[in-house]
Amino acid sequence: MNEIVATTVSRAEVEDLFYHEADLLDSWRLDEWLTLLTDDAAYYVPPNDRPDADARYTLFTIADDMVRLRERVIRLKDPNCHAEYPLSRTRRLIGNVRITGIESDVISAAANFIIHRFRHNDLLRVFVGHYRYKLKRQGGRLKIAERRAILDAEELGLLGSVSFIL
Amino acid sequence: MNYQPSSHDFVVENPEQQTFFVNREVFVSDDVLEHEKRAVFDRCWIYVGHASEIKNPGDFKTRPIAGRPIIFCRDREGEVHALINCCRHRGALVCREREGNARQFYCMYHGWTYHPDGRLKSVPGADAYGSAFDQKEMGLVAVPRLEAYRDFYFANFDRDAVDLQTYLGKAKDYIDLVIDQSPSGKMQIIAGTQEYDIRANWKLLVENSVDDYHLISTHSTWLNYMRNSGVNVTPPKGELLPTRGFGRDLGNGHLTTDNPNYRGRPVARWISVYGEDAKADIEAMRNELVGRLGSARAARVADTNRNLCIFPNLVINDGSSVTVRHFYPIAPDRMHVTAWALGPVEETEAQRARRLHAFLTFYGPGGFATPDDVAALEAAQLGFAAWREVPWSDLSRGMGKASDQQLATDEGHLRVFWRKWSEMMEARA
Numbered sequence: 001m002n003e004i005v006a007t008t009v010s011r012a013e014v015e016d017l018f019y020h021e022a023d024l025l026d027s028w029r030l031d032e033w034l035t036l037l038t039d040d041a042a043y044y045v046p047p048n049d050r051p052d053a054d055a056r057y058t059l060f061t062i063a064d065d066m067v068r069l070r071e072r073v074i075r076l077k078d079p080n081c082h083a084e085y086p087l088s089r090t091r092r093l094i095g096n097v098r099i100t101g102i103e104s105d106v107i108s109a110a111a112n113f114i115i116h117r118f119r120h121n122d123l124l125r126v127f128v129g130h131y132r133y134k135l136k137r138q139g140g141r142l143k144i145a146e147r148r149a150i151l152d153a154e155e156l157g158l159l160g161s162v163s164f165i166l
Numbered sequence: 167m168n169y170q171p172s173s174h175d176f177v178v179e180n181p182e183q184q185t186f187f188v189n190r191e192v193f194v195s196d197d198v199l200e201h202e203k204r205a206v207f208d209r210c211w212i213y214v215g216h217a218s219e220i221k222n223p224g225d226f227k228t229r230p231i232a233g234r235p236i237i238f239c240r241d242r243e244g245e246v247h248a249l250i251n252c253c254r255h256r257g258a259l260v261c262r263e264r265e266g267n268a269r270q271f272y273c274m275y276h277g278w279t280y281h282p283d284g285r286l287k288s289v290p291g292a293d294a295y296g297s298a299f300d301q302k303e304m305g306l307v308a309v310p311r312l313e314a315y316r317d318f319y320f321a322n323f324d325r326d327a328v329d330l331q332t333y334l335g336k337a338k339d340y341i342d343l344v345i346d347q348s349p350s351g352k353m354q355i356i357a358g359t360q361e362y363d364i365r366a367n368w369k370l371l372v373e374n375s376v377d378d379y380h381l382i383s384t385h386s387t388w389l390n391y392m393r394n395s396g397v398n399v400t401p402p403k404g405e406l407l408p409t410r411g412f413g414r415d416l417g418n419g420h421l422t423t424d425n426p427n428y429r430g431r432p433v434a435r436w437i438s439v440y441g442e443d444a445k446a447d448i449e450a451m452r453n454e455l456v457g458r459l460g461s462a463r464a465a466r467v468a469d470t471n472r473n474l475c476i477f478p479n480l481v482i483n484d485g486s487s488v489t490v491r492h493f494y495p496i497a498p499d500r501m502h503v504t505a506w507a508l509g510p511v512e513e514t515e516a517q518r519a520r521r522l523h524a525f526l527t528f529y530g531p532g533g534f535a536t537p538d539d540v541a542a543l544e545a546a547q548l549g550f551a552a553w554r555e556v557p558w559s560d561l562s563r564g565m566g567k568a569s570d571q572q573l574a575t576d577e578g579h580l581r582v583f584w585r586k587w588s589e590m591m592e593a594r595a
């Protein structure tokens with residue numbers, strides 16, 4: 001039987017990962033961003049009225065497996081992705097980073113976010129919420145196995161589409 | 167009402183020239199919007215909700231319907247109501263939650279309490295009222311008419327309106343086609359609501375929901391995704407779309423597209439996106455359909471996509487998945503959209519997951535298609551700032567053809583909406 005050794009991780013290491021990720025997303029370096037994820041990663045944005053739900057039984061805003069997430073990146077880089085052409089300018093502030101649990105090789109971590117999004121011909125839209133992450137160490141690197149972006153807004157309302165990566 | 171019929175017609179049709187124009191003032195004018203609320207929304211059957219959303223006695227959902235705050239609920243005896251969420255005393259909302267299960271509705275202002283069927287239950291200090299005060303007459307006001315067709319509940323603010331079944335007419339057949347996916351004939355709204363605003367006039371979403379002309383230009387990134395996943399989405403030579411479908415006039419302003427499917431259907435047409443594991447399951451569902459409905463009807467259910475618009479503001483898209491969405495104007499240049507997924511009650515966990523996955527690939531604010539529709543509608547609305555200089559939208563595609571020859575990429579079915587809208591706007595009460 002394989003002996004599973006509990007991973008150790010520091011908050012500083014998790015913060016570095018989150019800040020780096022935020023920078024890649026804000027600068028639309030999406031291919032590089034994909035390398036932060038494990039090959040079986042998942043990306044979720046739950047519906048505003050069921051923030052704790054399971055995507056197998058609940059209609060989410062986004063519930064991507066890695067296959068669809070790679071396709072989402074292909075789409076976002078295409079000038080025919082009209083919702084993101086010209087690209088939004090986003091700026092995310094990540095805070096309150098915490099390690100919330102370690103179970104065998106899975107590190108759970110959480111953070112708060114504020115994302116300001118500016119677009120040509122559009123309103124300023126402010127996305128506020130928190131992240132729940134599952135991280136795994138692979139080849140010495142901390143990688144994202146699951147990221148869940150949970151919005152605080154009661155409904156999307158004037159936030160409109162979630163066409164960029166939250 | 168200060169609305170005056172315009173010196174020009176908003177909808178101008180010329181069969182000889184084969185032209186059909188809509189004046190863009192209808193997308194920007196406050197007066198038009200105010201008149202629409204009375205002449206259209208207050209005279210039509212407006213979708214309220216689905217029985218499955220309030221399954222148990224006491225269940226309720228609050229939502230705006232035709233601009234009014236409504237409690238859609240089931241009373242202790244199981245009866246469904248659409249109550250106006252406005253206290254008879256001095257007007258406060260008596261229920262301020264989005265959803266729940268209630269033994270009573272308690273108005274937090276002065277404490278009047280109502281039963282889930284709307285009857286007034288108690289009034290603190292009732293002895294201060296005179297003899298004219300009759301507690302039995304002071305229940306929550308129900309919408310003037312509430313009727314259902316196969317679990318879809320609609321309200322009408324016009325007491326004299328025709329009954330719902332007559333109103334729906336031929337659209338009922340298309341609702342039936344959606345429901346035939348379920349072995350028991352029971353569909354349910356799946357948990358999880360997509361609620362978002364579009365900064366565009368509500369009528370643009372009616373057009374967009376059924377307009378297949380925009381697919382290639384607006385949704386090329388979705389088509390790429392399908393292609394990358396092994397689905398054949400290349401239109402045959404001389405065609406705009408992978409399959410040739412039609413736009414249908416269902417009477418009373420209702421309309422639908424009716425297209426041979428190429429993009430897969432959870433019930434029951436396999437595509438590579440679902441994965442090899444799903445093949446046998448889809449096959450079994452297909453056999454169930456054939457056994458229950460016969461092969462012709464089964465093919466109708468499983469091999470066609472239909473984007474159905476129930477006039478004026480309910481759209482049921484039975485495509486890659488089933489979506490039920492309705493919308494209401496907040497301003498001439500802004501609408502509020504609410505959308506749900508609908509599925510057969512007996513779906514297994516794997517089938518449900520497949521349906522939801524297919525939904526999210528195309529539909530909704532995080533899908534691969536809907537955000538681009540929203541972008542298109544908002545781009546149109548921005549253009550309408552020049553409605554005085556560039557006044558006419560052109561909906562003439564297919565004008566020369568017979569009504570049963572109108573393709574889904576023509577605009578014959580869009581004209582069905584506009585003719586009904588125009589007729590209602592011009593009707594004098």
Ligand code: FES
Nearest residue numbers: 253255256273276
């Ligand atoms: S307004 Fe409801 S009790 Fe007074």
Ligand SMILES: [Fe+2]
Nearest residue numbers: 374384535539
């Ligand atoms: Fe579209």
